[in-house]
Amino acid sequence: SAKAGGRGNYCFYTPDMHVFATRRRELEIELRRALKSEEFEVHYQPQVAIGTHAVVGFEALARWYHPERGIIPPNEFISVCEEIGLIGAVGEFVLTRACRDAACWPDSVKIAVNLSALQFKSGTLPAVVAHALRVSGLDPRRLELEITESAMLDDTASVLKQLRDIKQLGVLISLDDFGTGYSSLSHIRNFPFDRVKIDQSFVRDLGTNSDSLAIVRAVTGLCGSLGILSTAEGVETLDQLNILVAEKCDSAQGYYFSRPVPFVETLPFVSRMHALHSQAA
């Protein structure tokens, strides 16, 4: 047995843990197979301009189409990919697919792709991004890369250098999930962000929690003063949207507009929102 820490908390090796370890090993083997047999897919969630509801972009979100278990969400496999050294390959697959798909959309529609902190480790990320742009023919100004603050914690100099090189290509950089984790104002000052994405945990209780409202107001105000765009994540209700309009957030993303959808549904969504918008105008 091992002492797990805390007062009198002893952690014994149990049959459950054995099941967990076995399951985990199976998952690793399955993930390597999934990459080879192209079981990963990319879904897209629209981001709309707050005033007009015009679609300004989509966020690419990885999905695993498991042959027996159906569609598996990223929270169940991205961290395992990171631990077993597969995140570089999976990340490059998502980036390349997303750039290729985005090249089919109108020029006014951007694509946002999530990066893992570990994708900065090898120092080759700028070359990987340049390659994805080249093979897809996508205008670099239509690509945004989302990173969380965890990417800025170690080897800051190397991460900063790679971000600058990526920005040199014309690509935009967003700070994802802002307000969670290590949120530090020095990150906003020292890193070249074009956009801050306000975490959904603050958006969720905007109508009911005055602290959340104060935080959203502070972030949109800060972004406004610094010339950084702001996007609210996890917008589910009209009430939340109305508050974000009042707080001068730039764009919104969430189930209120649409869940993440397969590529085939993206262009019809852009047209539908455009038709609604021109009717209203």
Ligand code: C2E
């Ligand atoms: P994220 O980048 O913060 O993406 C937003 C997540 O919130 C997505 O979950 C999205 O489906 C969900 N969401 C959007 N609107 C709403 C809403 O109105 N209500 C609620 N409750 N949720 C909403 P998803 O697709 O499960 O992705 C989870 C996380 O997995 C992402 O969070 C991102 O950190 C990570 N992820 C996804 N794809 C990739 C990828 O290709 N590479 C890496 N490194 N991470 C990825």
Ligand code: MG
């Ligand atoms: Mg994201």
Ligand code: MG
């Ligand atoms: Mg986020």
Ligand code: MG
């Ligand atoms: Mg998140």
